[in-house]
Amino acid sequence: MHFLLLAISALAAGSFALPSVDHVEHEKRDRLPLGWQYHEKLQSSEVLPMKIALTQSNLDKAEEFLMDVSHPESPNFGKHWSHEEIANKFAPSPDSVDAVKSWLAESGIAPERISRSQSLGWLKFDATVAEAESLLKTEYHLYKHSTGKPHVACSSYHIPKHVTRHIDFITPTVHFDAKIPQAVAQPVEKRAPTTTAAAGHPVQTKAALGIGAPSSGSLPKKGAQINIKGLIDELRNCNQFITPNCLRALYLFPPGVTANPQNSYGIVEYTPQAYLQGDLDLFFANFSKNQVQRTPILASIDGGIPQTTMQGFQYNGESDLDLEYAMTLINPQKTTLYQVGDQVEGASFNDFLDALDASYCAGDDPLQDATYPDPYGTAEQGAYQGPKNCGGFTATKVISTSYGYNEADLTAAYEQRQCMEYMKLGLGGTSFLFSSGDNGVAGNRGVCIDPVTKQYNDGSSGIFNPGFPSGCPYITSVGATQIVPGASVTQPEQACETVIYSGGGFSNVFALPSYQSTAVKSWFTNNAPPYGAERFNNSQQTRGFPDISANGANYVVAVTGQFAKVYGTSASSPVVGAILTLINEARLYAGKGSVGFINPTLYANPGALNDITQGGNQGCGTPGFTAVSGWDPVTGLGTPNFPKLLAKFLALP
Numbered sequence: 001m002h003f004l005l006l007a008i009s010a011l012a013a014g015s016f017a018l019p020s021v022d023h024v025e026h027e028k029r030d031r032l033p034l035g036w037q038y039h040e041k042l043q044s045s046e047v048l049p050m051k052i053a054l055t056q057s058n059l060d061k062a063e064e065f066l067m068d069v070s071h072p073e074s075p076n077f078g079k080h081w082s083h084e085e086i087a088n089k090f091a092p093s094p095d096s097v098d099a100v101k102s103w104l105a106e107s108g109i110a111p112e113r114i115s116r117s118q119s120l121g122w123l124k125f126d127a128t129v130a131e132a133e134s135l136l137k138t139e140y141h142l143y144k145h146s147t148g149k150p151h152v153a154c155s156s157y158h159i160p161k162h163v164t165r166h167i168d169f170i171t172p173t174v175h176f177d178a179k180i181p182q183a184v185a186q187p188v189e190k191r192a193p194t195t196t197a198a199a200g201h202p203v204q205t206k207a208a209l210g211i212g213a214p215s216s217g218s219l220p221k222k223g224a225q226i227n228i229k230g231l232i233d234e235l236r237n238c239n240q241f242i243t244p245n246c247l248r249a250l251y252l253f254p255p256g257v258t259a260n261p262q263n264s265y266g267i268v269e270y271t272p273q274a275y276l277q278g279d280l281d282l283f284f285a286n287f288s289k290n291q292v293q294r295t296p297i298l299a300s301i302d303g304g305i306p307q308t309t310m311q312g313f314q315y316n317g318e319s320d321l322d323l324e325y326a327m328t329l330i331n332p333q334k335t336t337l338y339q340v341g342d343q344v345e346g347a348s349f350n351d352f353l354d355a356l357d358a359s360y361c362a363g364d365d366p367l368q369d370a371t372y373p374d375p376y377g378t379a380e381q382g383a384y385q386g387p388k389n390c391g392g393f394t395a396t397k398v399i400s401t402s403y404g405y406n407e408a409d410l411t412a413a414y415e416q417r418q419c420m421e422y423m424k425l426g427l428g429g430t431s432f433l434f435s436s437g438d439n440g441v442a443g444n445r446g447v448c449i450d451p452v453t454k455q456y457n458d459g460s461s462g463i464f465n466p467g468f469p470s471g472c473p474y475i476t477s478v479g480a481t482q483i484v485p486g487a488s489v490t491q492p493e494q495a496c497e498t499v500i501y502s503g504g505g506f507s508n509v510f511a512l513p514s515y516q517s518t519a520v521k522s523w524f525t526n527n528a529p530p531y532g533a534e535r536f537n538n539s540q541q542t543r544g545f546p547d548i549s550a551n552g553a554n555y556v557v558a559v560t561g562q563f564a565k566v567y568g569t570s571a572s573s574p575v576v577g578a579i580l581t582l583i584n585e586a587r588l589y590a591g592k593g594s595v596g597f598i599n600p601t602l603y604a605n606p607g608a609l610n611d612i613t614q615g616g617n618q619g620c621g622t623p624g625f626t627a628v629s630g631w632d633p634v635t636g637l638g639t640p641n642f643p644k645l646l647a648k649f650l651a652l653p
Helices: 059-070 083-090 094-106 129-136 161-166 244-251 277-287 313-330 349-356 412-427 514-527 569-589 599-604 642-651
Strands: 003-005 023-028 031-033 036-041 047-054 122-128 141-145 150-153 156-160 167-171 221-225 265-270 297-301 335-340 398-401 431-435 476-483 493-495 505-511 542-545 548-551 555-559 562-567
Touching: 023 161, 023 167, 031 036, 047 094, 047 129, 059 083, 059 412, 059 514, 059 599, 083 412, 094 122, 094 161, 122 129, 129 156, 156 161, 156 167, 161 167, 167 412, 244 313, 244 548, 244 569, 265 313, 265 569, 277 313, 277 555, 297 349, 313 335, 313 555, 313 562, 313 569, 335 349, 349 412, 398 569, 412 431, 412 505, 431 569, 476 569, 514 542, 514 599, 548 569, 562 569, 569 642
Parallel strands: 265 335, 265 398, 297 335, 398 431, 431 476, 476 548
Antiparallel strands: 003 031, 023 156, 036 141, 047 122, 047 167, 141 150, 221 562, 476 493, 505 542, 555 562
16 A cells, blocks of 8 residues: 655654664554545553464475475375365464563563463453553554544554563564444545555555455456447457457366356455446356356355445446356356455455464454454444354365555565465465466556655656565466467467556566476576666575466456456466366365365466467566566566466376
C-alpha cells in the first residue's frame, strides 16, 4: 500500500523505555498507510491483547521436504504429507517456548498469565500499555482511519538478542493490515493487484487489507464491449478475441471428458467481488451449452457469498472472468468457489488460509484481522454474525488466485510466514497459482519506488516494484502472453503488451530456490539488462518470477449482461490452473496422485513449455525486461504445451 513518512517522536510527547544493550530491533515501520492518522498516545493503563508468533521448527529444512515430494527425480515424488504430519513437523520446539516464557517471566509477565494456542505456534497474554512498552522498549499510539476505525500500533519494537531466533513477530506492533469496511471503499480504476498511495522499503511495512474491494486495484482491465456474433467456435480471430477454443488451440489441450470425484479445482474470490449467474449462463450459452444454469460449488468462508447488491465490472469482472473460463475449460469436472469475507469487512489472504488450516488461524489478531461476529455492521448490511472459520475447509488439488500485493506493502516477517503456509499446502499436494501482476516491472497501478524517499512514485522512474506472493518460492507465479498482432493461433505468442504488461522481476525478500538457480543464473549470464542494482535486485541470490505464462489479452467475457474484452494475468492464472486440473484428472485415473507443487518439474523440463522470445514488460521509465530464449522475468519458462506436460507428469510416480 502507499505510505506517508512518519516521525513518531514528533507527533507525541512522552518517553518510553530505551532499548538496553542486549535488545535489538525486531521490526520497524517508517510510514503510515494511506487513510491512517496519528490520534493520541495510549494511556498506560489500557490493556493490549499481546500475541507472540513463535518460530516454527524445521523451517530450515522446508525446501528439502518440499523437494522430496515435488522434484521429478525424487523417489518420493507425489507422496504428499497428511495435515497431521505437517503440523507436527513444524511445531515450535520446546526450547523456543521455554526461552520466550523465561524472558516474559523475567520481564514481569507471570506464567499463569500466558496461554498457548491450540496450534502450539503462539503465546498469548494481556498486558497493560505500560507493561508492553517496557517489554518491547517502544511506545504505543492510537491511530484512526478516515472511516473512524481505530488501530493500536508502534513504529518499532525491540527484544533481547537471545530470543530473536525464537520469535517470528509480535502483535500488536508495527503492522497495519487492519480491516476497513468495504462499504466505505471508493471505486477506482481497475486492475493492478493491490496498492494505495505511497510505499517505501520492500521489507518495512504491512498493508491495510481488503483485497477484494474495488479500491484495492485487484481487478482485470476492461476493454470495449463487443458483439460476439460470428465469433462462436471461430479460431481465425483469436488474435483479436480469445475464447475457450482459442486457448485449447494455443496450448493443445482437449475439452474435458471425465470428472474423477477425487479431483478438484478451486478459484478464490474476495468479497465484494462476485459472479452473476446470468453472466455465467450467457457465456455458457455461447461457449459451453451444457453448462447453462451450472453453478460452482460454493465454499463460503467468513460469510462470503456471491453478492448481487453491488454490480458492475468493478464488482463482477474478476469473478465472471475466472469462473467462466475455469468452469468451461475443465467441464465436466466441477469448480469450487472459495468466496472469502462478508460484505462489510471483506477479507485477506490470511482469512482464506485460516479456513484451510486452523493452526494458521490461531495467529489472527483482533486488531488486525477480521473479527467475527462482525462488529462493524448488521446482518442486514451483510455483516457475518457467525464465528470465524478456522479450519474446516479442504484445499482443492489446484487453487488459482488472481489477486496480489506489492512486496513493498508488507513486512518481510509477515510475508515469510505466509509463504511457509503455501509451502505446507504444497507438501499436502496442492498446486497454488497466483497471477504475477499487470504492470511489468512496476507495482500495482504502475507505481515504482523512489530511491531516496523509499515512497511510491508515479511510475516514471525509480526502483522496480516486485509483487507478492509471486516472490514466494513455494507458489507458481503466472505471467501473461498474447497472440502477436496479425498472427494466427498456431504461431508463437509474445509477452503481453496490449493494455497490460506481464508482471515480473526479482524478490527483495525471498532467496533463490534451488530448483530455479540454474535458470536464473543462466539468464543473468546471457541476458542481463543494461541497468543494475539501482533498479532491481541483481544479486543473483533472490527468487525470480513468473514461472510460467498463459494468454492474458482480448478475453471474451460476459459481464453484467454484455460481452466485453478483458485483459490481465487475472485471466492467465485460471487457464494454467485448468490445464493442471486436466493433468490431475489423467493422473488420478492412472492410479496416481495430484501433481502438487509443480515448479521443480517445470524447471527440470523446460522443453515441455512453449518458449516465448518476443516482447517485454516495461515500467519505471525503462523497457523493463525482455522475453528471451529460456527462462526470463517476463514470461518465465513460457506457456503450457499440454501434450508434453501431460506425458512428463504421467511418467512420474
